[in-house]
Amino acid sequence: MTKLYIKYFFVISFLCVANKVSAQTYFQDSIIISKIYNEALTKGKSYGMLQYLCNNIGHRLSGSNTAQIAVNWTQTSMSKMGFDQVYLQEVMVPRWIRGEKETAFIEEKGIVNQVSICALGGSVGTGGGGIKAEMIEVKSFEELKARNVDSVRGRIVFFNSAMDASELNPFDAYSKAVYQRVNGAIEAAKLGAIGVIVRSMNVSIDDYPHTGSVRYSPTVNRIPAAAISTLDAEFLAKRLKNNPCLKFQFRLSCDTLPDVKSYNVVAEIKGYEVPEEIILVGGHLDSWDLGTGAHDDGAGCVQSMEALRLFKALGIRPKRTVRAVLFMNEENGLRGGLEYARQAKLLNEKHIAAIESDAGGFTPRGFGIDADAATITKIEAWKELLAPYGLSEIGKGHGGADISPLKEQNTALLGLSPDPQRYFDFHHSALDRFEGVNKRELELGAASMAAMLYLLSTYGL
Amino acid sequence: MTKLYIKYFFVISFLCVANKVSAQTYFQDSIIISKIYNEALTKGKSYGMLQYLCNNIGHRLSGSNTAQIAVNWTQTSMSKMGFDQVYLQEVMVPRWIRGEKETAFIEEKGIVNQVSICALGGSVGTGGGGIKAEMIEVKSFEELKARNVDSVRGRIVFFNSAMDASELNPFDAYSKAVYQRVNGAIEAAKLGAIGVIVRSMNVSIDDYPHTGSVRYSPTVNRIPAAAISTLDAEFLAKRLKNNPCLKFQFRLSCDTLPDVKSYNVVAEIKGYEVPEEIILVGGHLDSWDLGTGAHDDGAGCVQSMEALRLFKALGIRPKRTVRAVLFMNEENGLRGGLEYARQAKLLNEKHIAAIESDAGGFTPRGFGIDADAATITKIEAWKELLAPYGLSEIGKGHGGADISPLKEQNTALLGLSPDPQRYFDFHHSALDRFEGVNKRELELGAASMAAMLYLLSTYGL
Numbered sequence: 005m006t007k008l009y010i011k012y013f014f015v016i017s018f019l020c021v022a023n024k025v026s027a028q029t030y031f032q033d034s035i036i037i038s039k040i041y042n043e044a045l046t047k048g049k050s051y052g053m054l055q056y057l058c059n060n061i062g063h064r065l066s067g068s069n070t071a072q073i074a075v076n077w078t079q080t081s082m083s084k085m086g087f088d089q090v091y092l093q094e095v096m097v098p099r100w101i102r103g104e105k106e107t108a109f110i111e112e113k114g115i116v117n118q119v120s121i122c123a124l125g126g127s128v129g130t131g132g133g134g135i136k137a138e139m140i141e142v143k144s145f146e147e148l149k150a151r152n153v154d155s156v157r158g159r160i161v162f163f164n165s166a167m168d169a170s171e172l173n174p175f176d177a178y179s180k181a182v183y184q185r186v187n188g189a190i191e192a193a194k195l196g197a198i199g200v201i202v203r204s205m206n207v208s209i210d211d212y213p214h215t216g217s218v219r220y221s222p223t224v225n226r227i228p229a230a231a232i233s234t235l236d237a238e239f240l241a242k243r244l245k246n247n248p249c250l251k252f253q254f255r256l257s258c259d260t261l262p263d264v265k266s267y268n269v270v271a272e273i274k275g276y277e278v279p280e281e282i283i284l285v286g287g288h289l290d291s292w293d294l295g296t297g298a299h300d301d302g303a304g305c306v307q308s309m310e311a312l313r314l315f316k317a318l319g320i321r322p323k324r325t326v327r328a329v330l331f332m333n334e335e336n337g338l339r340g341g342l343e344y345a346r347q348a349k350l351l352n353e354k355h356i357a358a359i360e361s362d363a364g365g366f367t368p369r370g371f372g373i374d375a376d377a378a379t380i381t382k383i384e385a386w387k388e389l390l391a392p393y394g395l396s397e398i399g400k401g402h403g404g405a406d407i408s409p410l411k412e413q414n415t416a417l418l419g420l421s422p423d424p425q426r427y428f429d430f431h432h433s434a435l436d437r438f439e440g441v442n443k444r445e446l447e448l449g450a451a452s453m454a455a456m457l458y459l460l461s462t463y464g465l
Numbered sequence: 466m467t468k469l470y471i472k473y474f475f476v477i478s479f480l481c482v483a484n485k486v487s488a489q490t491y492f493q494d495s496i497i498i499s500k501i502y503n504e505a506l507t508k509g510k511s512y513g514m515l516q517y518l519c520n521n522i523g524h525r526l527s528g529s530n531t532a533q534i535a536v537n538w539t540q541t542s543m544s545k546m547g548f549d550q551v552y553l554q555e556v557m558v559p560r561w562i563r564g565e566k567e568t569a570f571i572e573e574k575g576i577v578n579q580v581s582i583c584a585l586g587g588s589v590g591t592g593g594g595g596i597k598a599e600m601i602e603v604k605s606f607e608e609l610k611a612r613n614v615d616s617v618r619g620r621i622v623f624f625n626s627a628m629d630a631s632e633l634n635p636f637d638a639y640s641k642a643v644y645q646r647v648n649g650a651i652e653a654a655k656l657g658a659i660g661v662i663v664r665s666m667n668v669s670i671d672d673y674p675h676t677g678s679v680r681y682s683p684t685v686n687r688i689p690a691a692a693i694s695t696l697d698a699e700f701l702a703k704r705l706k707n708n709p710c711l712k713f714q715f716r717l718s719c720d721t722l723p724d725v726k727s728y729n730v731v732a733e734i735k736g737y738e739v740p741e742e743i744i745l746v747g748g749h750l751d752s753w754d755l756g757t758g759a760h761d762d763g764a765g766c767v768q769s770m771e772a773l774r775l776f777k778a779l780g781i782r783p784k785r786t787v788r789a790v791l792f793m794n795e796e797n798g799l800r801g802g803l804e805y806a807r808q809a810k811l812l813n814e815k816h817i818a819a820i821e822s823d824a825g826g827f828t829p830r831g832f833g834i835d836a837d838a839a840t841i842t843k844i845e846a847w848k849e850l851l852a853p854y855g856l857s858e859i860g861k862g863h864g865g866a867d868i869s870p871l872k873e874q875n876t877a878l879l880g881l882s883p884d885p886q887r888y889f890d891f892h893h894s895a896l897d898r899f900e901g902v903n904k905r906e907l908e909l910g911a912a913s914m915a916a917m918l919y920l921l922s923t924y925g926l
Contacts, residue, residue, distance in 0.1 A: 042631045170503045172854060174905070208904060367828075367884050369855075393633060394830075396857045423828050423884060425905045443669060444635070444886045 033389055033462070037455045039318050041393060044451035049313060051443045053081065053306040054365070058296035058438035065293040066333040067099035067264040074289055075267045078305065078330055082271040085313050092267040095343040097333040099264045100126050102293055103257025106230060107134070108201075110243055112250035117243075119236035120211050121201065122294060123256040124185060124218035124229040125336045134255030135160065135199045135228060141244050145183070145191050157196030160252050162244070163188045164203045164237055167428065174207055174428050175363070181205060182216070189229040190221045200229045201252065203237040205428060211235045212433040215292050217336045228256050266332045268340045273315055275324040275461065282325045283460045284358040284415075285311045285453050288334035288341075288406050295436030299427065302438075303365030303446055305330045307420075310450035311457050322461035324356065331406035334362070338405060345409030355415040357460045360404025361453055364430070365446040366422035369394060371456060372401020375416035379465050383418070386459050395452055397421055416465055418456065422449055494850055494923070498916045500779050502854060505912035508778070511771040512904045514542065515764060515826070519757035519899035526754040527794040528560035528725040535750055536728045539766065539791055543732040546774050553728040556804040558794040560725045561587050563754055564718025567691060568595070569662075571704055573711035578704075580697035581672050582662065583755060584717040585646060585679035585690040586797045595716030596621065596660045596689060602705050606644070606652050618657030621713050623705070624649045625664045625698055628889065635668055635889050636824070642666060643677070650690040651682045661690045662713065664698040666889060672696045673894040676753050678797045689717050727793045729801045734776055736785040736922065743786045744921045745819035745876075746772045746914050749795035749802075749867050756897030760888065763899075764826030764907055766791045768881075771911035772918050783922035785817065792867040795823070799866060806870030816876040818921045821865025822914055825891070826907040827883035830855060832917060833862020836877035840926055844879070847920050856913055858882055877926055881914060 044050070057064075057074060064071040075092065082090045108121040123129075140155060142148045143165040148156070163184035171177035185202045192200045204214035211233045218229040232240065243250055269289065275281065287304020291297020308328040315322060331340035348355060359371070370390075373380045380400055387398045403417025411417060422445070430436040505511070518535060525532040536553065543551045569582040584590075601616060603609045604626040609617070624645035632638035646663045653661045665675035672694045679690040693701065704711055730750065736742065748765020752758020769789040776783060792801035809816060820832070831851075834841045841861055848859045864878025872878060883906070891897040 041633065045630045045633075169506045169905075172502065172506075367886050425828050425909065426903050429903070442887050442890070444630075448886065 030389065033459065036320065036458060037389055040314050040454045040458065041451040043314055043317055044310065044447045044454070045444065047317070048310060048447040048450060050306040050310040050446050050450040053309060054298060054302050054441060054446065055438055057302045057306065058298045063293040063296050064289055064291045066097040066290045066336055067266060068293070071266060071290055071332070075269055078269045078289065078309065082269070082309055082328070086316055087271045087312060088274045090271040093270055093344060093347060095266055095268060095332055095339050096263045097266045097339050098337050099261040100336060101259055101261060103129065103259060106254065106256050108230070108232070108252070108254035110240060110250055110252060112243065112247045119240060120213050120233040121230040121254060122213040122215050123258040124202065124231055125215050125292060126218050126260065127229045127256060127258050128226045129258050130199070130228045130254065130256045134253055136251055136253040137198055138249060139244065139252045141241060148191055148195065151195070153195055156192065159197055160199040160201060161188065161192035161197045162201045162240065164241055166203060167205060167207045169207050173424050175424050177207065178205055178428060185216050185231065186219050189218050189227050190224050193225045193227045197227060199227050199254065201254070202229065202231050204231045204234050205431065206234050206433070208429050209234045209238065212435055214432040215294055216432045230254055230256060268332050268344055269330040270327060271312060272325055272327040273312060273322055275322050277323040278464065279325050281354055281356045281464060282327050283356055283457055284327045284329055284407065285457050286329035286331055286358065286406055287361050288332070289330040290333050290335055292335055292432050294432065294434040295430070296438065298436050298438045298441050299364040299430045300432065300436055301334065301362045303441060303449065304361035307361045307446070307450040307453050311454040314451070314454040320458060324461040324464060326457055326461050334406050341406035341409050345413070348410065349413065355410050355413060356465050357416040357418060358403065358407035358410050359418040359420065359453055359456055360407045361420040361449060362404045362406070363420065363424065364422050364427040365441045365449055366426060367394065367445045368420055368422050368449045368452040370397030370421045371395070372403065372419040372421050373399065373416065374401065374403040374411070379416045382465060389459070390455060393452065393455070394448070420449060420453055491850065494920065497781065497919060498850060501775050501915045501919065502912040504775055504778055505771065505908045505915070506905065509771060509908040509911060510774060511767040511907050511911045514767040514770060515759060515902060515907065516899055518763045518767065519759045524754040524757050525750055525752045527558040527751045527797055528727060529754070532727060532751055532793070536730055539730045539750065539770065543730070543770060543789070547777055548732045548773060549735045551732040554731055554805065554808060556727055556729060556793055556800050557724045558727040558800050559798050560722040561797060562720055562722060564590065564720060567715065567717050569691070569693070569713070569715035571701060571711055571713060573704065573708045580701060581674050581694040582691040582715060583674040583676050584719040585663065585692055586676050586753060587678050587721065588690045588717060588719055589687045590719050591660070591689045591715065591717045595714055597712055597714040598659055599710060600705065600713045602702060609652055609656065612656070614656055617653070620658055621660040621662060622649065622653035622658045623662045623701065625702055627664060628666060628668045630668050634885050636885050638668065639666055639889060646677050646692065647680050650679050650688050651685050654686045654688045658688060660688050660715065662715070663690065663692050665692045665695050666892065667695050667894070669890050670695045670699065673896055675893040676755055677893045691715055691717060729793050729805055730791040731788060732773055733786055733788040734773060734783055736783050738784040739925065740786050742815055742817045742925060743788050744817055744918055745788050745790055745868065746918050747790035747792055747819065747867055748822050749793070750791040751794050751796055753796055753893050755893065755895040756891070757899065759897050759899045759902050760825035760891045761893065761897055762795065762823045764902060764910065765822035768822045768907070768911040768914050772915040775912070775915040781919060785922040785925060787918055787922050795867050802867035802870050806874070809871065810874065816871050816874060817926050818877040818879060819864065819868035819871050820879040820881065820914055820917055821868045822881040822910060823865045823867070824881065824885065825883050825888040826902045826910055827887060828855065828906045829881055829883050829910045829913040831858030831882045832856070833864065833880040833882050834860065834877065835862065835864040835872070840877045843926060850920070851916060854913065854916070855909070879917065881910060883910060
């Protein structure tokens with residue numbers, strides 16, 4: 005048992021001398037939060053669940069067999085936890101398949117060097133013979149557009165702007181660099197390029213290509229798009245400097261099949277006082293297919309399941325309804341998040357707040373809040389209760405992709421903010437496996453979700 | 466370049482409307498600190514230095530050949546960095562050697578199970594034939610002392626109190642459990658035990674034994690002492706429950722040779738305004754021998770070297786003298802720290818403050834300060850400048866073992882506080898290798914050391 009709540013009692017008693025009721029309430033809250041962390045750290049189930057999800061089931065690419073197995077397993081697991089209801093919510097999802105492992109080669113003066121690439125999610129394939137062409141390297145769309153069209157037409161465009169290591173938060177660096185991956189194929193195809201190779205979204209220099217979704221436009225030719233590892237991006241840039249006429253050859257066997265049926269997985273404990281007000285915790289169950297989606301976002305799923313389990317294990321009866329949602333298809337469509345919000349509107353459900361964990365299973369540092377100023381102020385006031393657990397960064401910020409469609413219903417959106425420094429080493433790559441997740445860090449995140457869920461379900465907004 | 470200092474300017478401007486000079490000074494400080502982080506994150510040398518130290522040199526057990534190579538290499542490296550002086554400070558250190566890899570077996574009813582152990586640092590050996598005896602398991606010294614002396618005499622004592630996972634900070638759990646490792650051999654020998662096996666100081670359940678120093682008393686028989694992995698501690702406890710009469714056999718080839726000459730490595734940049742006032746940054750160069758001492762404490766050493774290098778690279782001329790000290794023999798003697806403080810006193814050197822990094826190369830969260838209340842308040846006031854870099858936990862706390870002997874000279878002692886959740890997975894085990902350190906986390910720690918060094922050298926205390 006941590007002794008924090010005892011220490012905290014004196015702080016609160018001091019702060020609240022003029023308000024005995026408030027001091028008493030806060031003391032009770034601090035005890036419950038202490039119990040949540042204690043249970044998560046000593047008898048937590050999140051780590052074991054993540055191990056099963058990643059190692060026994062595997063990746064959960066939308067529409068895949070393993071994604072369906074994960075739907076069944078999480079439904080069954082939560083059904084055994086004794087919640088008030090557990091159900092599936094049907095949603096049609098894209099069915100993109102990677103096919104055979106991708107290959108790529110740099111050819112110059114009779115020398116051939118193989119480099120590490122992977123197809124971007126949603127890319128068209130190259131056909132069995134692959135694509136072989138000269139290449140131009142650019143570091144921005146402006147640079148691309150300034151090129152002579154003749155220098156782009158028939159060539160492969162290599163987008164090689166690195167994530168800015170000087171950004172303290174790598175998520176900020178990601179936001180500024182990811183346009184290349186998302187829209188690079190459209191911009192390059194507009195100028196007649198026949199393929200794009202994008203530097204992996206990763207600050208580290210290593211040999212793992214990182215996938216992620218690519219967009220196409222209905223009015224622009226769809227050209228194959230792949231990510232190259234940061235190590236090989238550096239190598240390729242050097243070779244191009246020496247020999248601008250080198251040939252780049254790559255082959256992608258990926259394809260998009262018709263949409264298939266899949267599901268969001270939903271579990272809830274009914275509120276005993278204001279059951280019609282819902283507080284949601286969630287993550288996304290789908291993942292990319294190179295690793296097994298441990299940080300992205302197996303972590304968020306098992307933390308959401310664990311948040312509700314902690315309520316049951318500790319006998320916490322919520323005043324408002326608490327609901328765990330494992331969304332399908334965040335990575336390449338957001339269909340689960342969109343369908344969930346659509347159903348909520350149809351059913352006239354009232355979502356007061358939604359908390360998403362989709363930034364990795366690392367030591368939690370706070371919550372970002374996407375809501376009006378008064379709501380942010382109200383949630384910030386709980387910092388006193390949460391800062392003793394390392395949650396000192398609570399304020400305006402990002403909620404999460406899956407919960408973002410709820411914004412139009414005026415739901416306060418919260419995103420768990422774990423330490424961000426290591427996330428992009430794993431993100432969308434073969435390294436995103438169970439072994440990359442630390443047990444205590446994951447458990448602390450689950451407890452933090454549960455603590456915020458407890459406060460929101462107790463006090464509303 | 467981060468944009469934090471621009472944002473920060475407005476905050477400070479607002480806070481300091483009544484004090485234009487202070488606002489201006491703080492703005493300049495914020496720019497310098499921003500440059501420090503920028504340089505560390507984009508052109509930092511700490512990660513490359515750690516790679517060399519761990520992978521090319523290896524472990525640095527006090528008195529070993531590799532420890533001497535590390536002394537030479539760090540001296541040479543810092544000499545090339547253009548500091549005002551780099552020198553060695555002689556110190557005699559213990560020379561304990563592990564010898565052949567340890568072995569241990571549980572024997573019962575003709576079945577033999579091998580378990581993972583390692584000798585504790587400083588332990589006597591068992592002799593070539595090893596020790597084989599019945600065993601008693603205890604979870605505290607009170608429990609041991611309450612035993613009938615006859616049940617202890619001639620047996621091996623198994624100290625199996627686990628680190629408390631419910632402690633939010635695993636260092637607190639370590640502090641409460643480590644007595645078994647440090648003093649277990651004395652307490653067990655007092656009652657006639659012939660050996661001790663101690664559960665590894667690790668919250669995780671894994672198969673790596675964790676070493677660390679054991680104490681002996683001049684008046685009590687010295688008995689062999691080893692750590693067992695947490696996984697095998699659990700297994701052994703189960704077997705003992707089933708069969709209290711099982712035999713435990715172990716063999717340690719370790720030995721203590723005569724003390725040998727070694728060195729602290731010292732580098733400094735002279736202050737241009739108050740050169741007689743010294744601000745120290747340091748870590749310990751020695752390590753245990755099972756891994757290569759990456760987190761403990763190669764990280765602290767390269768961060769200290771990097772802190773001074775950042776001053777040179779950015780053209781920061783310190784008002785007070787800044788000194789990097791790589792201490793020898795923290796792990797099994799603290800001889801380097803003691804000798805450094807003795808020399809400082811002899812030479813009448815005035816150490817205003819000393820900052821140690823010896824809690825791993827993880828994302829920095831703040832500094833613990835061991836000083837009088839007024840000094841702590843003064844340092845806490847810099848939180849505004851440092852919190853934008855994640856350093857929100859600045860306050861009363863622990864400095865560091867190597868700098869602790871400076872306390873009698875009234876030096877303010879500061880300890881870099883990184884995220885503590887993963888430290889004991891690595892600590893004193895074969896897992897403490899370069900691969901366990903993240904580049905950005907290490908670099909952020911180095912920048913944080915340099916930022917605090919800059920403020921202390923600019924303003925004094």
